[in-house]
Amino acid sequence: MKKKAVIELSHLYKSFGTTDVLKDFNLNLFEGENLVLMGKSGSGKSVMIKCLVGLMEVDKGSIKILGKDISKLKQNELDELRTNIGFLFQGSALYDSMTVRENLEFPLRRHSHNTEKKTEALVKEALESVGLPETIDLMPAELSGGMQRRIALARALILKPKIIIYDEPTTGLDPITAKEIILLMMNIQEKYATSSLIITHDVDCARVISNRMILLLDGKDYAGGNFNELASSKDPKIKAFFK
Amino acid sequence: MGNKSLLLVSVTGFILGLVFTLQSRPTLMEFGAVSWMPSMISISIVREIGPVIIALICAGRIGSSIGAELGSMKVTEQIDAMEVSGTNPFKFLVVTRILAATCMLPILVIIGDFVALIGSAIIENAKGDVSFLLYFNQVFEALKFTDLLPATIKTFFFGFAIGLVGCFKGYNSKKGTAGVGKASNSAVVFTSMLLFVLDFIAVFITDIFYN
Numbered sequence A: 001m002k003k004k005a006v007i008e009l010s011h012l013y014k015s016f017g018t019t020d021v022l023k024d025f026n027l028n029l030f031e032g033e034n035l036v037l038m039g040k041s042g043s044g045k046s047v048m049i050k051c052l053v054g055l056m057e058v059d060k061g062s063i064k065i066l067g068k069d070i071s072k073l074k075q076n077e078l079d080e081l082r083t084n085i086g087f088l089f090q091g092s093a094l095y096d097s098m099t100v101r102e103n104l105e106f107p108l109r110r111h112s113h114n115t116e117k118k119t120e121a122l123v124k125e126a127l128e129s130v131g132l133p134e135t136i137d138l139m140p141a142e143l144s145g146g147m148q149r150r151i152a153l154a155r156a157l158i159l160k161p162k163i164i165i166y167d168e169p170t171t172g173l174d175p176i177t178a179k180e181i182i183l184l185m186m187n188i189q190e191k192y193a194t195s196s197l198i199i200t201h202d203v204d205c206a207r208v209i210s211n212r213m214i215l216l217l218d219g220k221d222y223a224g225g226n227f228n229e230l231a232s233s234k235d236p237k238i239k240a241f242f243k
Numbered sequence B: 001m002g003n004k005s006l007l008l009v010s011v012t013g014f015i016l017g018l019v020f021t022l023q024s025r026p027t028l029m030e031f032g033a034v035s036w037m038p039s040m041i042s043i044s045i046v047r048e049i050g051p052v053i054i055a056l057i058c059a060g061r062i063g064s065s066i067g068a069e070l071g072s073m074k075v076t077e078q079i080d081a082m083e084v085s086g087t088n089p090f091k092f093l094v095v096t097r098i099l100a101a102t103c104m105l106p107i108l109v110i111i112g113d114f115v116a117l118i119g120s121a122i123i124e125n126a127k128g129d130v131s132f133l134l135y136f137n138q139v140f141e142a143l144k145f146t147d148l149l150p151a152t153i154k155t156f157f158f159g160f161a162i163g164l165v166g167c168f169k170g171y172n173s174k175k176g177t178a179g180v181g182k183a184s185n186s187a188v189v190f191t192s193m194l195l196f197v198l199d200f201i202a203v204f205i206t207d208i209f210y211n
């Protein structure tokens, strides 16, 4: 049985001035899977996902999310579509002038017309699911890096998105905290049955969480397959990723 | 950002009034024109010095803080995060700040002008035995509507410029923490220059209207 693709990227090209970042990049994310994308620093991973959610425009190529071509959507339709996507930014990107509670309420306010009680309940639920209910009235600056990452994860989850995109969820964290984040991601995946696109350099993270992997090299989707297939590959370029 | 600006503007305004009056006294004395002090001071402060000096101070304080704030939101991807959560960051961050700066500056200038006149009155009171009542009577006699109106209108534009440049520099700041510093710095530099240009245009237009 072939699964439905929730994200389909085909033949993406993107360059900044004279540097080509993406050159014919293809990717499909299927319903319910954890797809890991690996690539060297500066290879264009963040650029790719920014194009994907419409924060940057691609030079060429098509991007379909849940069957909709995002270049053909009006702003309000794009905003509507974005409610289906949770996004964990590389540096957490918590709003530093707002409390944890306000951070989590932010996506809710804009999107759904919840009552105050409902909002409160959703915020509490999201904080429980990342294990930090006591931080609700703190400012992001009062939290450690790992806690910030978890709050950012809670914020990405709060609209119960069908798709979650993680940009390097474990970078900059100690191995133990990184493991906690990975476990959290797996719990979330189970609980909400999301499809996830995970960007990482972290081989351990990839091993644990991936159902399938794609390697980004020279702007292309250089190789794909499951972890064991890729890890045992003879190609020196692929081997370099697993050292 | 209001409270601290208020204090800053009051202190500078007060000192401006003191110093300006002290410096002008000898010259006016020479010409036996010390009694013109209130009208001279009030007209020059209300028309020109007050708006420009206070706008410059606010460019340093408000403009740089807007630049730094939006700049750091930009480089830490907070602006991107807003956009993907379906909020138009331009409306949410930029429009509100420009509006706030546009509305705040005229108020700060009026307060600053007033405090400067109090400073001047104190000197006149101490050195020239002019009572406060007499001083402000003369001030209000000297000031016409045609002084106040253009002076106030131009402060709205000054406020708008401070907000606009701060937001623009912050919103377009380059990656990294260095980008934030640069954004806030160039917001101040560019705004200060722009303020003088705007002031010149304002004076030029006023001149056409009234003469």
Ligand SMILES: Nc1ncnc2c1ncn2[C@@H]1O[C@H](COP(=O)(O)OP(=O)(O)OP(=O)(O)O)[C@@H](O)[C@H]1O
Binding pocket: A016, A021, A039, A040, A041, A042, A043, A044, A045, A046, A047, A048, A090
């Ligand atoms: N706004 C931009 N303007 C110009 N060049 C950019 C811009 N954003 C990214 N780049 C360039 O695109 C390339 C890819 O950057 P990107 O941030 O996607 O890397 P990455 O794969 O996410 O790396 P990392 O693992 O370090 O996060 C880099 O060479 C970078 O200099």
Ligand SMILES: [Mg+2]
Binding pocket: A045, A046, A047, A090, A167
């Ligand atoms: Mg990146």
